[in-house]
Amino acid sequence: MKTEKIYFGAAYYDEYMPVSRVEEDMRLMKEAGMNVIRVAESTWSTWEPRDGEFDFSSLHRMLRGAKKYGIDVIVGTPTYAIPPWLARKYPDILADTHAGPSKYGHRQNMDITHPGYRFHCERIIRALLEQVQEYDNVIGFQLDNETKPYDTCGPRAQALFKKWLMDKFGSVENLNQAFGLAYWSNCLGCWDDLPDVRGTINNSLAAEFEAFQRNLVTEFLLWQRAIVDEYRRPEQFVTHNFDYEWRDYSHALQPDADQFQAAEAVTVAGCDIYHPTAAYLTGAEISFGGDLARGLKHGQNFFVLETQAQGPVGRLPWPGQLRLQAFAHLANGANMVEYWHWHSIHNAIESHWKGVLSHDFTPGAVYQEVKTIGADFARIGSHLVNLKRHSEVAFVVSNRSLTGLKHSYAFAGPNYGDILRWLYDAFFRLNISVDIVDDSVRDFSAYKLVVTPGLYCTEDSLLEALREYVKKGGHLLSSFRSFFCDENVKIRTSCQPGGLTDVFGMTYDNFTVPVEVPGAREWMELLRPENAQTLRHYAHPAYQDYACVTHHRFGKGSAAYIGTMLEDRELERLLTELLPKMGIGVPEYRWPLIIKEGTNGQQKKVRYVLNYSAKENQYRAPENCRELLTDRKVRRGETLDIAPWGLAVLE
């Protein structure tokens, strides 16, 4: 979504405060150049302390305080954490999961299919939205927060799942055949035979249940959107805080929602991006999360609704890093950077996940650095907002593949997120811009190269689309495990790579785990080139007859295949050699110097030069331009010193 300015701010919770500070906080924010807060999304029990009894005094305090200081507000619906009285009212409202029934206390533990939950959600949303009608500084709404199915699989969910299967397969015979339920005597004789899915050893059934669960997220957000639409003004946006696979930080594709599908519920994509910092800040998570968020609405600008200020213990940024991070978000196409959160919380599970201010509310070192960012955004934001990115490469991501790989029986082998990030990060380090699309896409003609990391489960129509794409001149780069199964996680009976042996000019039917095979990691497919060129061999006598990487001209394009998880440096070398043959130039600079380019709202080219390093690095300007932060002209060929954890923005 295009916006008039860069939004810069933080989540704000007056209701968490042991003391009343709205006035003081808004003043400090204003001083730091902040212009937006997000409120209300977590605290239903404050807005409705008892069933049907509402108290929005704290909300009004925040909205009025913000208005006074010219700060805009995003209002979140508070439905992702239910109040105690609601849990008490419906003993079955908490999700029954693979790990058994959820307990009250945590957020995100309810059954989002529960009619009582839906009734009370709707009532609190309507009550809340009525309250905020009067405020012109409310610029938009956030639906719920990081919505998931919370692994709901109690009787209600299983009944819905049975219906889902009946609709999809029609008869148990079709289901038995599609999922191979004959194995270990799991064939259904009738629909009532469908067992509790939690015990299944059939990966197709398990994966289908997760697809069903993910669909609940889309359905739930669309339902909230419809309610919000009754209240919002046309200029108010609707967003959602999409978060990613969590490994103590935002790592890869979210397993529990089909975000590309769910994004239909919003007018602008929002996301969480949390990442390692201090010695471990690489920029890869910021880049990945941004590319993915930008992809959700097909290249439109997005919001970073949450990112870290001080963050959890051990994530305190080093001097300069906070600035670097903020600009890096813009470089990916973000129009908003919001910290989670303003002040640090004095109680409960996230009290050590610290905000811009520490618990003592003094404007400390982090606040001071935030202030410089705010000042810069205010000064040069009009050159940065609405950045349009251009990529020649598309990464295809797939929740079906993620789930399919998860449930594949293997003593070894990397999971989906590992494979995705292994390939993505190499492109990142090589400064090759990529878009991220999902596996529903059939028209890849906008891209020179399509990359499929671990695209394990595919519909036939996607195989066909890729064949046509290559035939017409496109290039395809696929990793091991791609195309192995159909969309039901049934392994294909055709020769591997599933149905595309002509395209790759190669086939294989054996795979194993590398042991003392130099450069190979985790998994290796023993490729047998037919017409393909072998780019790499496995350096081990037992595997001397096989290829490790192949490349094949097919139609007007070409297709390459990587049979193992090459060591990172080796993968970079391979790409540097291979990509030019696929029409993709490999830039001169490499990580830790990261270059991101785009076109700004004034149709000028903007280039970010980000130094992810504790050492100064040099960058030679490729053309005459202006460095925006220092507001000075730079001549073509001039060398810029990029400070440790520093950056330049060239227009």
Add this chain to the structure above:
Amino acid sequence: MKTEKIYFGAAYYDEYMPVSRVEEDMRLMKEAGMNVIRVAESTWSTWEPRDGEFDFSSLHRMLRGAKKYGIDVIVGTPTYAIPPWLARKYPDILADTHAGPSKYGHRQNMDITHPGYRFHCERIIRALLEQVQEYDNVIGFQLDNETKPYDTCGPRAQALFKKWLMDKFGSVENLNQAFGLAYWSNCLGCWDDLPDVRGTINNSLAAEFEAFQRNLVTEFLLWQRAIVDEYRRPEQFVTHNFDYEWRDYSHALQPDADQFQAAEAVTVAGCDIYHPTAAYLTGAEISFGGDLARGLKHGQNFFVLETQAQGPVGRLPWPGQLRLQAFAHLANGANMVEYWHWHSIHNAIESHWKGVLSHDFTPGAVYQEVKTIGADFARIGSHLVNLKRHSEVAFVVSNRSLTGLKHSYAFAGPNYGDILRWLYDAFFRLNISVDIVDDSVRDFSAYKLVVTPGLYCTEDSLLEALREYVKKGGHLLSSFRSFFCDENVKIRTSCQPGGLTDVFGMTYDNFTVPVEVPGAREWMELLRPENAQTLRHYAHPAYQDYACVTHHRFGKGSAAYIGTMLEDRELERLLTELLPKMGIGVPEYRWPLIIKEGTNGQQKKVRYVLNYSAKENQYRAPENCRELLTDRKVRRGETLDIAPWGLAVLE
């Protein structure tokens, strides 16, 4: 069991197939020299899709297809995996275990004492056996598959256990005394006081319950045998697929069944043998599994009903290994080698545990190597079948000891399987042939040496038998932890080694864990020789008064005792020095060259020379003979080059 030929084949599942291929598969098998398949044992829901409704069309398709190509068939009863309708019919049919109630989906999760389960088992077995009466290529039957008690311990099992205890002990006073229940106030005042055994901290009670559970296996298989006997022709055999302690491969004695007892239910022993491969193939698991299977029916030839083709991920064999493995099974006395399984499965938990063919059904590298084995078996099988092995050494194994050690409270100490394999593998590497017997044996006179690895729990009568055996000239080699308890896991009050201090000429009352004691591992008993000779000391000042290994002449024989888990190489050195004093010669060749000898059906001596190494090795023929694979004469003293992962068979 003696057979007319070597059986070579695979488990076959038409019912798992996404496409119909019986004809093509049987042709490919025939071409590969295969002559047997096993069918039907896993797929009750195919044979009886709804309660009382049978469909054996797929079975007939396989039987007819096999018959057409001259392939024999083993028919398995399909009772180890229940259909969904049966789980739905009896909500309590799934076993309630230490980990709580089982869920439907997995195989081997039912309560085998459940009357409803038994009723339906009997009905499907009878229905199945009637179907196969007409086929003369059905050569035998497999009862169930890898039967276990599945940790059933719900109310029904606990009531049966109470009865078991009443029968064994007569009164609670006897039980209290035998198990030491006074400890922590666990004495029973009456039988109804018997608590749910799952909470017990009394290792005698816990071990007794496991003995009770193991007995359920024997009882269940005998019950199935009686049913099968009503249908089988005299020449049809009955077997069972006995599997071993599982550590991602077949490791040691099966903890959950008394296989020596349960083997009474079959006419020929069968087994699973899965093992590491590629760089990790040593042959030890094949040797151990074979020796154990041969022991189950007291030295008779046995069947390898399942072993790996491609196996699970990471077990793809290197070129030559599949051949080596197949012959190694015969060298242990197997008359059948069957792969699990023919084709690779396209769905569910074992889809990556691959068979002879991959998912694309093309005859790949593994099939090609299988073909060479089939051809060799066809050509020289008559020299290999019905091999009779001769061993001078008996290893005594004991489920009571396994369970007793498991429940012994210790912060440290190796478990039973570790100790067993530690000693067994040393004999294997030294090429000393052993038989495996169980702890019910009292007459050891057929052996020169009896070895007791970790024989922790023994009846007094076994101690007495061993004393008499040594007195009359036998030799006894015992490891640490042997003889510590009686059969109820009550630690003996007599001096250790329990009641045999005169035989060993040694005693001890202290033990600990070695810390920086060179050569000692895991556990150390501080031996105090009385009349015994000290063969090894502990090299540590704190333990200088104690022996580590002792040897003692007693009567006409001798007894040695090893107080710690010596490093492997040190154990080999010790045995090389000690065994000759016990009448056992130590051969010239060592692992990786493994020599196995026996007498074939034609009463000729057959010697397998197996090279478990990626390097060529040399073997000097000890006598004039014929190398069967190459069909050429070999003169005494002639040196044979044994290829990497290769072998020779000398007759």
Add this chain to the structure above:
Amino acid sequence: MKTEKIYFGAAYYDEYMPVSRVEEDMRLMKEAGMNVIRVAESTWSTWEPRDGEFDFSSLHRMLRGAKKYGIDVIVGTPTYAIPPWLARKYPDILADTHAGPSKYGHRQNMDITHPGYRFHCERIIRALLEQVQEYDNVIGFQLDNETKPYDTCGPRAQALFKKWLMDKFGSVENLNQAFGLAYWSNCLGCWDDLPDVRGTINNSLAAEFEAFQRNLVTEFLLWQRAIVDEYRRPEQFVTHNFDYEWRDYSHALQPDADQFQAAEAVTVAGCDIYHPTAAYLTGAEISFGGDLARGLKHGQNFFVLETQAQGPVGRLPWPGQLRLQAFAHLANGANMVEYWHWHSIHNAIESHWKGVLSHDFTPGAVYQEVKTIGADFARIGSHLVNLKRHSEVAFVVSNRSLTGLKHSYAFAGPNYGDILRWLYDAFFRLNISVDIVDDSVRDFSAYKLVVTPGLYCTEDSLLEALREYVKKGGHLLSSFRSFFCDENVKIRTSCQPGGLTDVFGMTYDNFTVPVEVPGAREWMELLRPENAQTLRHYAHPAYQDYACVTHHRFGKGSAAYIGTMLEDRELERLLTELLPKMGIGVPEYRWPLIIKEGTNGQQKKVRYVLNYSAKENQYRAPENCRELLTDRKVRRGETLDIAPWGLAVLE
């Protein structure tokens, strides 16, 4: 408590014996110089085999046997392990815990608030105490054993907890505010909204529940004390076996009881001390456990009711260690050393936790060493008994802080026990005597230095007391994480260290985890000195603006603060430099030579010199004295050779 002699003995269980040996055992004890046994505390099912049916024959056998050999007896109430019939009588008597309902079998698994449990406890206690009235060798009673709340949190406990909260906070509004329940929508609308505490993510609520649970222990012991008081003679003591945080040995402060509070129930403190041995014996656990037990009754002599003889597997002492340990207990102020236990048990979970005798009852190596201790105690015990220790340093320990830190959300950071032992052990190794007091103390005037390791949660009044203490000339040494929260685990809004920035002359608002910061471990607070002196910096460019250790004169005293978990050696160096500035001298000798001093009952100074090393060490006598073990005069300046694991006692 002062006693007439050193008590030396063991726990004794005739009722566990497979054979009857009371007479023989008492004789052996007598011979070994033992003069006390503890009986009866574990075996309710022996004393009351069926509901209301008593059998004390075994008890009388022990009491009579002991009397015959002049051995005194401590009688324990047997209530910490319930008989099967009691578990059967009240199906809800076993505690429902965070891990679900407890199972019968284990000790310490019941709900100590259960009225049925209390009824039967009282009946068995009264029955038992009546039996022992006649014996004049019963010198005292032990209430229960190692009492805990056993994590009871079923409906009864939760109802009691609601009452506890209502009494403490008065209204839900107060509670919501104090605990910050607004976070994630956890505010209570009324008391009935209080959810099952097991699901909470609010660390204040979780910590309060644990405080409630700990209070159950105090209440329970006071209740037993009142019953026992009806029976005991004035000269009979009442004790309890307090045990410590368990990490396979007695590590630090007990988390599950407020022992300083619970000690009101006894006339003399007793404790368990178990510790590593052999190569890992350092003496630190003995010292810590003794200092803590001495603190429970404000410096009075205490009993070591249980310590290890052979101990669990791997804890077999090396020659000399048992002697060293026994005297080390006395050096801390113990008047009793009792082994757990006399003989080794032949069944159940502790059968490998061995006593003075092994399972064969022969007087082995351990017994022989015990005998030398008994002889020494008999000979010189009158010089050792009633040792009065003097310390200038007080360590403040706090269950609130322990629990608070446990529930603080952090990906990293050491727990309370780690911090406590990190600091305590440094003082131990430096031979600086300390007392241990709890956080209810407000008057520290008896000490020159107060140390607060990880004193995370404090009442304001304690902050005030410490400020006054320093102002008046006291010295305060605090570690990171001290003073962070109030007593409700609400993080303070005042500048850190919470409300004491004037005292420390320093503040901080950022902390993180050290990565490649030399000498720093686990946690680092970025201290900003105002008037304080910086004693240590963080050696890393990103943290160059901050201090790591500060020291500040305040009023007549001073306060130092350590911001990270310094490496042990670095901590010792710091203390050696810092403590003299705080009025504490640092002695010449260091670990492994440990010096403990005190005044004996004859008002003479006694000095133990303990050598925790496998090497001989030298000690120079600081004054003319007598070495009691060898009974010889030692002149000032004379050098004593202290044998490996040996000791000297100078009077």
